[in-house]
Every structure is written in C-alpha cells, then in structure tokens.
Amino acid sequence: MFKFRASKIVLGKGERKICGKILKEINAKKVLVVTGKKTGKTNYFLDVLRSIEEENIDVTVWNEVQTEPDEETINSGVEFTVSKDAIVAFGGGSVIDTAKILNICEGKKFSELKIPKKLKPLIAIPTTFGTGSETTCAAVVKVGGIKKGILHESLLPDFAIVDWGIKAPKNVSASAGMDAIMHAFEAYTCIESDCVQSNFYSGSNEITDSLSLRALDLLKNLPEYVNSGEFARKIAVGSNIAGMAFGNAGVHFGHAAAYAIASLCDAPHGVCVSSIGQALMDWLRKLDSVKDKISIVDKIMNIDEIRKKVGLPSLSELGIGYDDIPELVRISMGIDRLISMRPEIDENAAKEIFEVALSY
Ligand SMILES: [Fe+2]
Numbered sequence: 052m053f054k055f056r057a058s059k060i061v062l063g064k065g066e067r068k069i070c071g072k073i074l075k076e077i078n079a080k081k082v083l084v085v086t087g088k089k090t091g092k093t094n095y096f097l098d099v100l101r102s103i104e105e106e107n108i109d110v111t112v113w114n115e116v117q118t119e120p121d122e123e124t125i126n127s128g129v130e131f132t133v134s135k136d137a138i139v140a141f142g143g144g145s146v147i148d149t150a151k152i153l154n155i156c157e158g159k160k161f162s163e164l165k166i167p168k169k170l171k172p173l174i175a176i177p178t179t180f181g182t183g184s185e186t187t188c189a190a191v192v193k194v195g196g197i198k199k200g201i202l203h204e205s206l207l208p209d210f211a212i213v214d215w216g217i218k219a220p221k222n223v224s225a226s227a228g229m230d231a232i233m234h235a236f237e238a239y240t241c242i243e244s245d246c247v248q249s250n251f252y253s254g255s256n257e258i259t260d261s262l263s264l265r266a267l268d269l270l271k272n273l274p275e276y277v278n279s280g281e282f283a284r285k286i287a288v289g290s291n292i293a294g295m296a297f298g299n300a301g302v303h304f305g306h307a308a309a310y311a312i313a314s315l316c317d318a319p320h321g322v323c324v325s326s327i328g329q330a331l332m333d334w335l336r337k338l339d340s341v342k343d344k345i346s347i348v349d350k351i352m353n354i355d356e357i358r359k360k361v362g363l364p365s366l367s368e369l370g371i372g373y374d375d376i377p378e379l380v381r382i383s384m385g386i387d388r389l390i391s392m393r394p395e396i397d398e399n400a401a402k403e404i405f406e407v408a409l410s411y
Pocket residue numbers: 182230234306320324
C-alpha cells in the first residue's frame with residue numbers, strides 16, 4: 052500500500068497573475084500575503100498583489116520572512132493570519148514554509164502549536180525552483196538554533212502556481228536547482244514502498260520513480276538555465292515534480308548529511324546537499340537493491356559535473372576537513388526519519404561517503 056498526495060497546480064509563464072482569480076473562486080475576502088523584504092519589492096510580487104486587488108479582495112502583506120525561519124519569526128507573524136480567510140506565500144522555500152507554519156499556528160505562538168484539522172486555504176507561488184515546498188507536506192523551522200522538520204498532511208498547500216517567468220539570481224538558482232536534483236535522486240533511490248513500516252513517507256514506488264526520472268531528465272539542463280537563462284520551463288517543472296516525488300517517497304542520507312554539513316558551515320541547503328551527491332551515488336552503486344537504478348541515473352547525469360558547471364563548491368571547498376567527519380557522521384546518523392529510508396547506510400558507510408566527498 053502507498054499513498055500519493057500533491058497540491059492542485061497551475062504551471063505556466065506569467066501565471067502568477069491568476070492568483071487573484073483563484074482567491075475569488077474560493078470566495079476569499081480577506082487575504083494575508085507572506086513574503087520576504089527583497090522579494091516583496093520585485094515587479095513579480097507587484098503583479099501578484101495587483102491581481103488580488105483587481106478582484107476587490109482585502110489584502111495584508113507581511114514581508115518579514117528571513118532565510119531559514121526560526122521560532123521568533125513565526126511568533127512575530129502569527130497575529131496576521133487572524134481574521135483572514137486565505138494565505139498566499141510568494142517566495143522561496145523559507146517563505147512557503149513560514150506561511151505553512153503560520154497557517155497551522157492559527158494565531159497562537161509556535162510553542163502552543165496543535166495542528167488543527169481545518170486550515171485556511173494556502174496558495175504557494177515559488178520564486179526559486181528547488182525546494183518543492185509548494186507541493187509537499189513538510190516545513191522546516193529552527194527551534195533553539197536547530198533545524199526541525201515538521202511533517203503533517205495539513206501542511207500541503209491547497210494550490211501552487213509554478214511560474215517560470217519568475218527569475219532568481221544565478222547563485223540562488225544554482226543552489227535551488229541542485230537541491231531539486233538531490234530530491235529526485237534520493238526519492239528514486241530510497242527504500243521501496245513495500246519495505247516502509249510506519250513512516251510519514253511512503254518509500255519509492257511506481258509513481259514516484261516515474262516522477263523522479265522525469266525530473267532528473269528535465270533538471271540535467273540546470274547548467275544552461277543557470278548560465279544563460281535557457282530552459283526555465285524544464286527547471287521549474289522539474290523542480291516541482293521532484294517535489295512531488297520526494298514529498299511522497301522521501302529522501303535519505305543525502306539530506307541527513309546536508310543537515311550535518313549545514314551545522315558546521317553556513318552554506319545554503321542546496322550547496323550542502325549537492326556537496327555529498329556524487330559520493331552518495333558512488334556508494335549506492337554497491338547495493339544490489341539499487342545498482343540498476345544507479346546505472347539508469349548514470350545515463351542521465353553525473354551529479355558532480357552539474358555541481359561544478361553551476362559553480363557550487365565541493366565539500367572541501369566548504370571548509371570541511373577529514374577531522375570533521377566524526378561529527379558529520381554523528382549528526383547525520385542521528386536523523387532517524389531520513390536514515391530509516393536507506394537503512395543500509397550505517398556509520399561506516401557514512402564515514403566512507405564523507406571521505407569520498409572530500410576527494411571530489
Ligand atoms: Fe532539499
């Protein structure tokens with residue numbers, strides 16, 4: 052048995068302008084728009100705002116979201132959801148995650164959080180293509196300085212608008228795009244649905260495998276997109292379906308390692324996760340249950356070649372050395388919900404993967 056969930060999605064160049072129409076259709080009268088300071092100043096954002104105002108919907112903008120939201124950020128935003136009947140998130144993964152958490156807080160402080168059954172409709176409009184947050188049931192928040200993933204069915208946005216007319220700065224596109232590649236790769240190579248006991252994620256299956264492979268095939272164009280702006284559609288759609296794949300199947304050691312790496316250096320998530328990608332792929336080749344899948348991925352891409360072409364650093368270029376490996380192993384192996392999705396990776400395997408990653 053496995054389940055599959057995804058947001059209702061509209062995809063297209065310029066589709067951000069239909070936000071107001073969607074809100075009108077669901078009969079929203081008072082709307083909160085969540086964004087970041089810089090993103091909230093872009094013309095893309097003004098298009099969204101105008102589309103809402105054109106429908107005579109009352110709109111409040113809260114633009115205080117910072118990268119990697121923490122408890123304080125959430126607490127400073129909770130009051131703005133009160134008396135609204137829908138929420139729009141316009142931004143990268145941090146903005147969408149913040150909006151998801153504000154929605155489940157229902158006006159109360161984060162520490163009092165009890166996930167309610169019925170939530171306000173949430174429309175997610177990603178401005179970077181990578182996290183897939185617009186179609187997943189996950190949100191990441193820093194609690195006491197430590198990143199915590201919240202997983203719940205009710206965090207799935209009701210609607211997503213994927214607009215490939217929106218452009219992010221090159222370094223952001225590179226990091227986000229590599230994150231998407233790792234989502235597709237890890238979803239494809241995590242344990243199969245039949246082997247998953249009682250996890251939030253279903254494990255890989257026919258649906259997520261087909262999405263993962265198609266995502267990788269689209270996302271292999273990331274260097275051209277980052278360097279020349281070509282293939283925006285492929286990257287936007289690829290990132291979205293990679294989100295659907297891992298939002299259902301799950302991810303495994305690559306993301307556990309990324310959280311460990313992030314605790315030692317201050318690099319963006321996509322940079323951390325891509326620095327371990329090729330070494331993880333090399334190790335998985337040894338596993339009988341995954342080796343056929345790895346040879347299929349081999350034909351589509353070499354993760355490290357793409358990382359280099361989009362200008363992201365290797366693990367050693369992030370300032371990580373051999374002395375850091377015991378700490379990286381300790382932190383990554385402690386993230387059970389991810390490690391359980393590829394349980395063959397034990398402490399020795401993790402050590403080996405980090406060592407190989409340092410040689411790239
Ligand atoms: Fe990720």
